[in-house]
Amino acid sequence: MNKQELFEQIQKKKSFLCIGLDPVLDKLPKHLLKYNDPILEFNKQLIDATNDLCVAYKPNTAFYESRGVKGWETLVNTWKHFPKDVFTIADAKRGDIGNTSAMYAEAFFKEESSQMSFDSITVAPYMGKDSVAPFLNHPNKWVILLALTSNSGSQDFQIKQSDNQKLYEQVITTSQKWATSDQMMYVVGATKPEEFQNIRQLAPDHFLLVPGIGAQGGSLSAVCQNGLNSQCGLLINSARNIIYASDGLDFAEKAREEALTLQQEMEQILITAKLI
Amino acid sequence: MNKQELFEQIQKKKSFLCIGLDPVLDKLPKHLLKYNDPILEFNKQLIDATNDLCVAYKPNTAFYESRGVKGWETLVNTWKHFPKDVFTIADAKRGDIGNTSAMYAEAFFKEESSQMSFDSITVAPYMGKDSVAPFLNHPNKWVILLALTSNSGSQDFQIKQSDNQKLYEQVITTSQKWATSDQMMYVVGATKPEEFQNIRQLAPDHFLLVPGIGAQGGSLSAVCQNGLNSQCGLLINSARNIIYASDGLDFAEKAREEALTLQQEMEQILITAKLI
Numbered sequence: 001m002n003k004q005e006l007f008e009q010i011q012k013k014k015s016f017l018c019i020g021l022d023p024v025l026d027k028l029p030k031h032l033l034k035y036n037d038p039i040l041e042f043n044k045q046l047i048d049a050t051n052d053l054c055v056a057y058k059p060n061t062a063f064y065e066s067r068g069v070k071g072w073e074t075l076v077n078t079w080k081h082f083p084k085d086v087f088t089i090a091d092a093k094r095g096d097i098g099n100t101s102a103m104y105a106e107a108f109f110k111e112e113s114s115q116m117s118f119d120s121i122t123v124a125p126y127m128g129k130d131s132v133a134p135f136l137n138h139p140n141k142w143v144i145l146l147a148l149t150s151n152s153g154s155q156d157f158q159i160k161q162s163d164n165q166k167l168y169e170q171v172i173t174t175s176q177k178w179a180t181s182d183q184m185m186y187v188v189g190a191t192k193p194e195e196f197q198n199i200r201q202l203a204p205d206h207f208l209l210v211p212g213i214g215a216q217g218g219s220l221s222a223v224c225q226n227g228l229n230s231q232c233g234l235l236i237n238s239a240r241n242i243i244y245a246s247d248g249l250d251f252a253e254k255a256r257e258e259a260l261t262l263q264q265e266m267e268q269i270l271i272t273a274k275l276i
Numbered sequence: 277m278n279k280q281e282l283f284e285q286i287q288k289k290k291s292f293l294c295i296g297l298d299p300v301l302d303k304l305p306k307h308l309l310k311y312n313d314p315i316l317e318f319n320k321q322l323i324d325a326t327n328d329l330c331v332a333y334k335p336n337t338a339f340y341e342s343r344g345v346k347g348w349e350t351l352v353n354t355w356k357h358f359p360k361d362v363f364t365i366a367d368a369k370r371g372d373i374g375n376t377s378a379m380y381a382e383a384f385f386k387e388e389s390s391q392m393s394f395d396s397i398t399v400a401p402y403m404g405k406d407s408v409a410p411f412l413n414h415p416n417k418w419v420i421l422l423a424l425t426s427n428s429g430s431q432d433f434q435i436k437q438s439d440n441q442k443l444y445e446q447v448i449t450t451s452q453k454w455a456t457s458d459q460m461m462y463v464v465g466a467t468k469p470e471e472f473q474n475i476r477q478l479a480p481d482h483f484l485l486v487p488g489i490g491a492q493g494g495s496l497s498a499v500c501q502n503g504l505n506s507q508c509g510l511l512i513n514s515a516r517n518i519i520y521a522s523d524g525l526d527f528a529e530k531a532r533e534e535a536l537t538l539q540q541e542m543e544q545i546l547i548t549a550k551l552i
Contacts, residue, residue, distance in 0.1 A: 071383075093371060093400070096369050103342040106342040110342075124402050125432075127400075128431065130428050146403070152404070152406050153373075153407050153408075154403065156404030157401060158403075158404070162436045162437050162438035162443075
């Protein structure tokens with residue numbers, strides 16, 4: 001899905017919600033445990049209940065890998081269940097030397113190899129240009145580069161200042177030499193809303209993937225105040241608040257209610273910003 | 277395997293060689309293609325032919341993930357084939373917010389969950405302390421943190437200077453508050469031998485995992501000159517030069533010859549340094 005198509009989906013669905021599919025077996029509704037693959041069933045019912053309210057899904061690979069081979073099967077089968085009109089994000093935070101990142105790109109982009117082909121992958125910037133470039137060789141695929149993350153550890157290195165720029169600002173500035181806003185997005189945590197004004201000066205046209213609202217404490221309106229651009233430019237992720245809205249038989253219905261609340265807030269924001 | 281045991285293995289085998297198991301199907305000896313899992317057979321024969329000459333094996337997860345579910349099966353079965361006396365490294369370069377890194381730790385350390393339990397995992401430092409800490413909660417397991425990598429992209433961010441330290445130096449200094457040299461190692465590329473003197477001042481007691489000799493151009497003797505410490509303190513990785521030494525029926529034998537050449541060089545270095 002390209003940038004224009006993503007914006008069209010946002011306008012059509014009046015939403016820039018991304019739902020994080022980070023399932024843990026212990027937290028699943030008990031009635032799902034009778035299924036051969038309870039996590040797959042959980043994901044499928046969540047996707048079926050929410051896909052008209054969100055524009056993206058983001059499974060975090062850690063939650064699948066933790067279950068070994070069967071977890072990886074669940075990830076593949078979850079990918080197969082995504083509707084065609086959603087933007088899909090492999091939240092994998094990969095990155096390695098060139099020939100190795102090329103293998104990661106096959107893992108998440110090349111269906112002939114891995115039976116999966118996400119629209120995008122999150123990538124860690126620490127190893128620099130040649131660790132990112134192989135992902136960009138895949139046409140119509142996106143790199144979502146970690147910039148300023150939502151966790152407390154973001155303060156350890158990401159805000160270190162050199163050459164009058166913080167490290168995360170250097171990541172945003174330098175990586176714009178590697179790809180345009182048609183192939184790159186940045187991860188910026190909702191827990192740092194005061195940074196969005198500055199980030200929009202550095203990257204006015206890029207989409208930003210924003211985790212950290214809900215369980216991590218970030219605010220949707222604070223992020224939108226300075227984060228919106230002329231094509232919306234934001235994908236706001238919510239995971240735990242939606243997928244664990246209930247652990248009963250009504251989990252998918254309650255997840256839909258949570259997603260609907262966010263979609264309605266987003267619709268108002270899009271109207272106010274004259275984007276729909 | 278703890279630090280003392282690792283040093284004892286180094287003394288016993290007169291080697292500080294780590295073999296990188298980064299197999300690509302296209303490069304495999306053709307006679308292996310008749311096997312149900314050619315890559316597993318390749319790995320098993322390599323391990324059987326070389327395990328008395330090396331102290332560690334390091335499969336890079338990208339080469340397995342690129343083949344989807346069946347690649348993940350190969351990784352699990354390769355792990356099962358490792359002898360008990362080798363140090364095992366999941367070269368996965370993971371790292372995410374705390375609750376997610378905890379899932380990655382289960383993926384690579386907790387056999388009940390994932391059918392694998394490596395001794396160690398490589399971790400990217402960009403997201404800071406809480407992205408690393410969950411791996412350290414597993415007793416007798418190691419984090420191998422990326423510091424100065426062997427690729428050209430290491431020059432993009434890792435050498436940025438702030439507070440009179442380069443970023444990779446800050447990673448080494450700051451992370452020592454998170455764990456001792458009994459649970460943490462650093463990745464330092466062999467392509468920067470001039471940096472080892474400085475790194476040994478910052479981390480005199482830590483083991484360093486050193487990729488980049490051979491195909492990437494680094495020199496063993498240059499690394500050892502400033503890199504050795506009183507418990508050796510180095511794991512030198514070689515992958516392509518060993519595993520692709522031949523693509524014929526004799527591939528394992530030729531791999532052994534390459535490993536033996538390195539082991540013999542290492543033996544001389546250990547004798548000269550009075551470590552054996």
